[in-house]
Amino acid sequence: MTVKQYISLMDTMARLSLKAEAQRYYLGYLWWVLEPLLWVGVFYVVFYELLGTRTPDFLMFLAVGKLMFIWFSKTVNYAGNSLMSNQGLIGRMDLPKSLFPMTVILECAYRQIAVFLLLFVLILADGVTPSWLWFWLLPLALVQLALIIFAGCVASVLVAFQRDFALLINLGTVFMMFVSGVFWDINDIVNESAAQALLTWNPIAFLLHSYRQVMLWGQAPDVAHLLVLGLLTFVAMAATLYLMGRYGPHLARRVVSA
Amino acid sequence: MSFGLSGAGGGDHRVLNNLDLEIQQGERIGLVGRNGAGKSTLLRIIGGIYPPAGGTVWRDPKKTVALLSIGLGFKGDLSGRDNALLAAMLQGMTRREAKQRLDAIGEFTELGEFFEQPVKTYSSGMRSRLGFATGLLLDTDILLLDEILAVGDQGFRQKAREALRERLAPDKTVILVHHMEQAIKEICHRAVWLEQGQVRDDGNAAEVLAAYSADANR
Numbered sequence: 012m013t014v015k016q017y018i019s020l021m022d023t024m025a026r027l028s029l030k031a032e033a034q035r036y037y038l039g040y041l042w043w044v045l046e047p048l049l050w051v052g053v054f055y056v057v058f059y060e061l062l063g064t065r066t067p068d069f070l071m072f073l074a075v076g077k078l079m080f081i082w083f084s085k086t087v088n089y090a091g092n093s094l095m096s097n098q099g100l101i102g103r104m105d106l107p108k109s110l111f112p113m114t115v116i117l118e119c120a121y122r123q124i125a126v127f128l129l130l131f132v133l134i135l136a137d138g139v140t141p142s143w144l145w146f147w148l149l150p151l152a153l154v155q156l157a158l159i160i161f162a163g164c165v166a167s168v169l170v171a172f173q174r175d176f177a178l179l180i181n182l183g184t185v186f187m188m189f190v191s192g193v194f195w196d197i198n199d200i201v202n203e204s205a206a207q208a209l210l211t212w213n214p215i216a217f218l219l220h221s222y223r224q225v226m227l228w229g230q231a232p233d234v235a236h237l238l239v240l241g242l243l244t245f246v247a248m249a250a251t252l253y254l255m256g257r258y259g260p261h262l263a264r265r266v267v268s269a
Numbered sequence: 270m271s272f273g274l275s276g277a278g279g280g281d282h283r284v285l286n287n288l289d290l291e292i293q294q295g296e297r298i299g300l301v302g303r304n305g306a307g308k309s310t311l312l313r314i315i316g317g318i319y320p321p322a323g324g325t326v327w328r329d330p331k332k333t334v335a336l337l338s339i340g341l342g343f344k345g346d347l348s349g350r351d352n353a354l355l356a357a358m359l360q361g362m363t364r365r366e367a368k369q370r371l372d373a374i375g376e377f378t379e380l381g382e383f384f385e386q387p388v389k390t391y392s393s394g395m396r397s398r399l400g401f402a403t404g405l406l407l408d409t410d411i412l413l414l415d416e417i418l419a420v421g422d423q424g425f426r427q428k429a430r431e432a433l434r435e436r437l438a439p440d441k442t443v444i445l446v447h448h449m450e451q452a453i454k455e456i457c458h459r460a461v462w463l464e465q466g467q468v469r470d471d472g473n474a475a476e477v478l479a480a481y482s483a484d485a486n487r
Contacts, residue, residue, distance in 0.1 A: 012361070016361070016363065019358070019363065019364050020358050020359065023354070023355065023358055023364060024355065027344065027347055027351055027354075027355055028344070030346075030347065030351070031344050031345075031346035031347050032346070034346050034347075034387070035346055100359070101318075102313065102318065103313075103318070103336060103338050103415075104318065104336065104359060104360075105316060105317045105318045105336075106359065260317065260318070260319050260320045261319070261320065263318055263319040264319035264320065267313075267318075267319060
């Protein structure tokens with residue numbers, strides 16, 4: 012299969028899957044923005060109205076964190092099950108195994124475009140004026156996408172070898188939500204070295220913090236850190252895709268016999 | 270070659286056991302055997318879907334191979350047309366090529382307006398018709414057919430066999446798994462009888478089928 016065929020097939024599979032999903036629900040494509048909005052609403056009620064968090068402009072703070080985090084967590088969890096949910100097809104056709112998690116990742120990326128637009132509308136409605144700093148959103152999104160591809164593909168292989176990993180991955184993403192500053196500000200950590208360590212070693216925490224710097228606080232992200240994270244993530248992504256291709260038939264045997 | 274599968278309960282099941290088989294270009298071979306004999310597994314190993322656990326499979330790298338089976342990953346919420354598009358692309362066509370073939374596929378299936386309806390509304394026979402029509406699209410050197418002729422009503426099955434015969438050029442190699450002797454006799458020159466993962470008989474299709482039937486009726 013050529014790269015062009017792979018991309019065309021991945022795109023068609025993703026679009027048709029989104030079409031099939033939209034046809035299952037009465038509100039159809041509207042859920043692309045409604046579901047993330049509802050998540051933000053739930054967290055806002057709990058942390059702001061009930062628990063009284065004092066983070067300034069909490070609604071926008073939460074919206075940026077939650078909407079960007081959902082992209083990561085949902086995609087990785089769905090991608091994790093992509094090989095096993097296509098057992099029949101994998102057992103009948105010699106296809107690149109990375110096609111399955113990549114299709115899921117592309118589906119979620121298409122949904123995320125709508126979420127990004129929603130976020131822009133919310134931020135503009137809140138009175139924030141876009142600046143040239145918003146161009147940093149593109150490299151931030153690309154690095155997050157590479158991270159999602161790496162994590163999603165690894166998750167799909169792990170679940171193919173042992174289904175228990177699906178539960179662990181789900182728990183892992185919940186854990187990440189709590190330690191990545193989705194609904195609390197990393198700047199509120201009293202211990203500065205702990206805060207710095209979190210930003211250094213937790214790529215999701217760094218990305219969410221960077222999104223807020225760009226969209227809410229008029230600051231550029233830490234460019235050096237972003238470069239290093241980007242490089243490591245792209246290398247990890249490339250290595251994972253290569254290995255999935257190299258050991259595809261063995262992976263197929265594992266999936267079929269699971 | 271040998272091939273085994275590990276069960277979820279931890280046990281191993283040997284599907285193919287020291288099987289030795291040679292196939293020449295242009296041969297049309299029917300694979301027969303009881304359920305669990307290893308026929309479909311053999312097709313998948315020949316098709317390169319997964320490797321054997323032991324031994325080797327050699328195929329001329331310049332020859333293309335395709336495994337055709339029914340209901341290739343159909344999505345119930347999508348229409349027959351959308352599923353046909355997906356199936357065609359999964360079998361190597363570009364999106365443009367696949368779109369150009371859709372009307373012909375729809376006509377061949379005889380599904381009429383159902384072609385535009387979600388596949389989840391189809392009967393098993395209708396799904397089989399769609400699977401066969403999309404399965405016949407490819408023009409490959411080696412065709413592996415897994416029960417693809419066991420589709421639809423008698424009229425459609427006859428039409429399917431005729432369509433398959435029309436597509437088979439003399440230099441095309443075919444390996445057919447089918448439970449109906451008539452289909453194998455019509456299409457294949459040679460038959461291989463698999464039992465417990467090994468070749469029990471291999472030779473003229475009529476003779477092997479007669480021996481297999483006699484054994485099955487005992």
